Amino acid sequence: MKILVVSDTHRYQGNFYELLETLDDIDYVIHCGDVEGCEDEMESVCDVPFVAVAGNNDWCSFLPRERVLELCGHRIFVTHGHMYNVSSGLWRIIDEAKDRECDIALFGHTHRPTYSTDGKIQIMNPGSISLPRQSSGKPTYGILELKEDGSAVCELHEMND
Numbered sequence: 001m002k003i004l005v006v007s008d009t010h011r012y013q014g015n016f017y018e019l020l021e022t023l024d025d026i027d028y029v030i031h032c033g034d035v036e037g038c039e040d041e042m043e044s045v046c047d048v049p050f051v052a053v054a055g056n057n058d059w060c061s062f063l064p065r066e067r068v069l070e071l072c073g074h075r076i077f078v079t080h081g082h083m084y085n086v087s088s089g090l091w092r093i094i095d096e097a098k099d100r101e102c103d104i105a106l107f108g109h110t111h112r113p114t115y116s117t118d119g120k121i122q123i124m125n126p127g128s129i130s131l132p133r134q135s136s137g138k139p140t141y142g143i144l145e146l147k148e149d150g151s152a153v154c155e156l157h158e159m160n161d
Contacts, residue, residue, distance in 0.1 A: 005142035007032035007108025008128035015129045015139050032108035033080030055080035072146035081107035097121050113140040113156040124154040
């Protein structure tokens with residue numbers, strides 16, 4: 001199963017739509033928050049399941065703040081990250097993922113792509129596909145591939161790479 005992971009679109013979905021046109025083998029889409037009311041529109045253009053969580057800028061949203069997804073034998077913790085102070089370190093989100101017995105944690109909030117593992121849990125922030133803040137300034141997204149052998153591979157990508 002191949003999952004597109006995005007975050008922090010902040011009502012600027014153009015790159016998301018462009019990316020969907022270029023990726024033809026996606027089975028699932030996960031949005032890690034700050035969709036700002038565009039979740040229904042974004043879901044409507046997806047030919048695959050679309051799930052999203054609320055971020056710190058989704059003030060009046062009915063989206064859940066967190067989700068645990070069970071896909072292909074993996075437990076995936078999805079949150080925006082602001083409630084775990086991810087800008088100051090990943091230990092809180094790692095502890096929460098462990099408490100929930102998850103082996104993958106996906107988050108956003110910082111607009112900077114990040115991947116880390118502690119050997120038991122893979123942690124990925126896809127950055128922002130709309131408003132990147134890392135030094136390259138390029139929009140980024142993540143691909144999470146859940147393989148038939150039970151392994152999970154997280155990859156970060158820049159748009160048009």
